[in-house]
Amino acid sequence: MIQNEDFVREVKRWLEEVKGWIERNNISDENIEHYVTFILAEMDHENERDSQEDRAGMIQNAVWQLDELLQTKWHTVRSESIRQQNAVPAGKHVLPPLPYSYDALEPFISQRIMRLHHTKHHQSYVDGLNKAEKKLEEARRSNNFELVKHWERELAFHGSGHYLHTIFWNNMTPRGGGRPSGELARDIDAYFGSFAAFQKHFSEAAKQVEGVGWAILVWSPRSRHLEILQSERHMILTQWDTIPLLVLDVWEHAYYLQYENRKAEYVDAWWNVVNWRDVEKRYEEAKKIAWKPY
Numbered sequence: 001m002i003q004n005e006d007f008v009r010e011v012k013r014w015l016e017e018v019k020g021w022i023e024r025n026n027i028s029d030e031n032i033e034h035y036v037t038f039i040l041a042e043m044d045h046e047n048e049r050d051s052q053e054d055r056a057g058m059i060q061n062a063v064w065q066l067d068e069l070l071q072t073k074w075h076t077v078r079s080e081s082i083r084q085q086n087a088v089p090a091g092k093h094v095l096p097p098l099p100y101s102y103d104a105l106e107p108f109i110s111q112r113i114m115r116l117h118h119t120k121h122h123q124s125y126v127d128g129l130n131k132a133e134k135k136l137e138e139a140r141r142s143n144n145f146e147l148v149k150h151w152e153r154e155l156a157f158h159g160s161g162h163y164l165h166t167i168f169w170n171n172m173t174p175r176g177g178g179r180p181s182g183e184l185a186r187d188i189d190a191y192f193g194s195f196a197a198f199q200k201h202f203s204e205a206a207k208q209v210e211g212v213g214w215a216i217l218v219w220s221p222r223s224r225h226l227e228i229l230q231s232e233r234h235m236i237l238t239q240w241d242t243i244p245l246l247v248l249d250v251w252e253h254a255y256y257l258q259y260e261n262r263k264a265e266y267v268d269a270w271w272n273v274v275n276w277r278d279v280e281k282r283y284e285e286a287k288k289i290a291w292k293p294y
């Protein structure tokens with residue numbers, strides 16, 4: 001047995017903590033287990049041919065190795081736990097709250113529209129997405145994929161509806177309008193020629209949506225430039241691999257009660273509530289992703 005009692009007590013106390021942490025986090029790691037067993041055995045052996053000093057040195061060395069392994073493991077466990085906390089389990093999406101009151105965007109968008117749009121329409125996409133996810137989970141469990149085509153369509157429609165509306169609410173603010181600034185402003189000028197050219201293109205795309213859909217400003221991490229898309233319904237005519245930055249809902253439910261068939265008037269008025277700070281923030285995040293360009 002190692003003679004230095006303080007050292008032994010300290011290492012044993014630390015190993016107890018380590019074992020508790022391993023147990024609480026359900027860690028199964030051969031290297032870690034090896035070092036824990038090794039250190040315990042070295043401290044307890046009565047008849048060893050190595051000198052006390054040699055064995056203390058070996059133990060100290062093993063403690064350092066173990067500590068390094070634990071630190072790496074701790075980082076993995078921590079990021080995994082954050083990832084798990086943030087993950088939405090299948091069928092558990094919820095309606096996000098509006099970042100302002102229902103009447104906050106008046107006179108540009110009426111309180112009545114905002115309330116219906118948020119509580120009825122967006123809610124129905126959340127419900128539809130949850131249902132599709134649960135049905136597909138059930139299909140995987142029962143290995144019955146007869147209705148996979150139907151539920152994948154539902155998943156695309158309601159999922160896109162939910163995600164786009166979630167962006168849309170934050171893309172607007174009562175203190176909106178004006179122009180973007182910083183890198184977004186520079187990149188809009190660089191790609192579209194000018195802010196006016198971008199605004200005209202975006203408005204025309206919105207006004208000319210056939211049936212129901214969206215105008216969407218996206219960032220392409222692949223091409224590394226901005227683009228304007230015109231989506232039908234929520235998910236048709238998209239360009240995969242791009243990140244939406246600014247989205248405009250031109251479904252009738254978004255304007256009809258106030259603007260009736262004057263969709264163009266709604267589109268023009270909408271620019272007064274654009275939250276450019278939100279768009280800039282999304283852009284900043286999106287630009288961190290840069291894939292190999294083709």
Ligand SMILES: [Fe+2]
Binds near residue numbers: 117121165249254
């Ligand atoms: Fe909508």
